[in-house]
Amino acid sequence: MINGLFNALSGMNVASRRLQNSSNNLANLQTSGFKKGEVASVENRNGGSSVSAVSKVNSQGPLQQTGNPLNLAINGNGHFQVTRANGAPGFTRAGNFSVDGQGRMVTPNGEPLVPEINIPAGATQISVGSNGQVTARVGGENQILGQIQLSSFNNPEGLTAQGENLFSESAASGAPVAGNPGDGGFGTVLSGVLEMSNVDIAEEMVDQIVSKAAFQANANMVRAADEMLGTILDIKA
Numbered sequence: 408m409i410n411g412l413f414n415a416l417s418g419m420n421v422a423s424r425r426l427q428n429s430s431n432n433l434a435n436l437q438t439s440g441f442k443k444g445e446v447a448s449v450e451n452r453n454g455g456s457s458v459s460a461v462s463k464v465n466s467q468g469p470l471q472q473t474g475n476p477l478n479l480a481i482n483g484n485g486h487f488q489v490t491r492a493n494g495a496p497g498f499t500r501a502g503n504f505s506v507d508g509q510g511r512m513v514t515p516n517g518e519p520l521v522p523e524i525n526i527p528a529g530a531t532q533i534s535v536g537s538n539g540q541v542t543a544r545v546g547g548e549n550q551i552l553g554q555i556q557l558s559s560f561n562n563p564e565g566l567t568a569q570g571e572n573l574f575s576e577s578a579a580s581g582a583p584v585a586g587n588p589g590d591g592g593f594g595t596v597l598s599g600v601l602e603m604s605n606v607d608i609a610e611e612m613v614d615q616i617v618s619k620a621a622f623q624a625n626a627n628m629v630r631a632a633d634e635m636l637g638t639i640l641d642i643k644a
Contacts, residue, residue, distance in 0.1 A: 439572070439604070442605060467602065471601050481602065483594020487502060488583065507519075522553065556585050559593060
């Protein structure tokens with residue numbers, strides 16, 4: 408009976424984690440570059456189950472035209488590298504960049520691209536090629552402003568989430584390798600396009616239904632075991 412109680416409690420925990428993960432996925436349905444989370448569970452030797460890992464699914468999200476030349480999507484392998492607020496490197500698939508007060512291309516939270524791309528005040532006809540080269544018309548002349556690079560990982564699913572669509576390298580992901588878009592297995596850059604979330608709303612709704620049912624079934628087992636245990640203790644008393 409005690410084993411059955413613990414098995415049911417562990418089942419409730421797994422179902423709860425799945426519900427939390429699915430809710431987070433659905434909350435980020437419209438978040439540019441968001442990668443859905445996936446909960447993996449294992450059967451314990453003594454019965455029951457437990458969460459073994461919560462990983463990111465690194466599949467390509469749908470591409471959406473925006474017309475903004477500073478909205479960039481990676482078509483294929485790679486991440487943009489930025490400098491986080493604490494000075495550490497961060498990696499993201501979200502390419503909704505803008506220009507800050509210093510003329511740098513930055514994320515919505517102000518993290519600058521690495522290497523930095525500076526766009527002079529008054530620049531027009533800003534363009535980003537599929538190879539990552541940034542050009543603009545400055546003072547009546549066409550100028551090359553910089554080169555966007557991408558970072559690749561042996562195991563991108565192993566990246567550590569830092570929040571705000573940023574990731575950091577880990578032992579599981581391996582060290583980043585930098586390169587130009589289109590070179591050596593790197594994806595290309597699409598300007599005026601954003602990669603959207605890879606969350607599938609139908610899958611998440613089904614997962615929520617299944618997880619809620621599993622949670623309720625295990626909760627009923629816990630309640631039944633508790634009642635039986637109470638009855639046994641009353642008899643012994």
